[in-house]
Amino acid sequence: MHELRGAAGEHYRRNLIVALFEGLDDSGNYLLGFSEMKLYAQLTGFAGNDDDWATEYFNLCDENGWNRNVGAHAGQFTTMIDDPNNRCYASNEVLIQMLQALSDITGKDIPIPQPGSATGRGGGGGFSRLVS
Numbered sequence: 494m495h496e497l498r499g500a501a502g503e504h505y506r507r508n509l510i511v512a513l514f515e516g517l518d519d520s521g522n523y524l525l526g527f528s529e530m531k532l533y534a535q536l537t538g539f540a541g542n543d544d545d546w547a548t549e550y551f552n553l554c555d556e557n558g559w560n561r562n563v564g565a566h567a568g569q570f571t572t573m574i575d576d577p578n579n580r581c582y583a584s585n586e587v588l589i590q591m592l593q594a595l596s597d598i599t600g601k602d603i604p605i606p607q608p609g610s611a612t613g614r615g616g617g618g619g620f621s622r623l624v625s
Contacts, residue, residue, distance in 0.1 A: 557569060
């Protein structure tokens with residue numbers, strides 16, 4: 494249902510990813526660090542303890558080429574969840590479910606993008622602005 498094709502589909506998917514990244518970026522520094530990535534992992538079903546998460550976080554950083562002390566910037570996060578060969582890949586349907594769950598968990602009003610909509614801090618800037 495939410496798997497559009499072509500440029501419109503790519504734009505819609507980017508909007509979903511931007512919304513998820515911004516919803517997870519609790520510090521507002523345009524990076525997803527240790528605790529923010531833990532919340533993402535919990536949205537994917539991770540249920541381990543703090544030691545388990547430390548191991549998993551270090552593995553994610555190593556697998557994806559991230560600095561462990563910094564975490565993932567928007568482009569790195571996108572690459573991770575946009576690659577069907579990456580174990581962290583998320584379909585549009587899963588992204589929507591994550592956005593709904595994130596809103597419930599955090600109590601934040603996280604708008605879920607609709608096909609043809611713009612999103613991003615400041616209105617539609619998307620990741621090109623987040624990683625520049």
